[in-house]
Amino acid sequence: AQSVAQPEDQVNVAEGNPLTVKCTYSVSGNPYLFWYVQYPNRGLQFLLKYITGDNLVKGSYGFEAEFNKSQTSFHLKKPSALVSDSALYFCAVRRYNYGQNFVFGPGTRLSVLP
Amino acid sequence: DTAVSQTPKYLVTQMGNDKSIKCEQNLGHDTMYWYKQDSKKFLKIMFSYNNKELIINETVPNRFSPKSPDKAHLNLHINSLELGDSAVYFCASSHRQGANEKLFFGSGTQLSVL
Secondary structure, three states: OOEEEOOOOEEEEEOOOOEEEOOEEEOOOOEEEEEEEEOOOOOEEEEEEEOOOOOEEEOHHHOEEEEEOOOOEEEEEEOOOOHHHOEEEEEEEEEOOOOOOOEEOOOEEEEEEO | OOOEEEEOOEEEEOOOOOEEEEEEEOOOOOEEEEEEEOOOOOEEEEEEEEOOEEEEEOOOOOOEEEEEEEOOEEEEEEOOOOHHHOEEEEEEEEOOOOOOOOOEEOOOEEEEEO
């Protein structure tokens, strides 16, 4: 069975500082990993995904994530946080064969303080 | 133009009523989904359709019945609404049902059952 953990309910960071939102996963076989962001009263928006290849994936709005197979992690990072980055962030995993649904983590609320 | 649109945005109704939520995507995608987000923001797949054919049907009460008249539409009908059905329901679509495909979400329908 697939599962995703986001160990922090809330992450607070000062504007301009680097941010990290953590994600670990459990899946048999090769994982496809995703990050989505949800702004208030909106649907989720795709940020980035890891399929194969380079472990460092770059995505929208200056975000990047690093796939670490040995630690089964896919942490989301940004070198310099903006107040507008404040939102709910979801990590998701999917097995490589089609037909499997996404399993989303519980979400981490990021607050960037001015 | 909104890529994935769902109506209504808000739905307030009494227990025992029957209601429908409509979803349309203008992205030319083959696969559509319904997700439920509970009050704690947990996001869970309910149904997935590929080219009007049901692919995923998670453990959802049979009071919930999806209908896909064509591949651009996936509606959700709920019979005999219960208090526990209160949640935000998100429609989503993807180009194909492949595991590496990202999801495009609608802005959600907030259902409140009184």
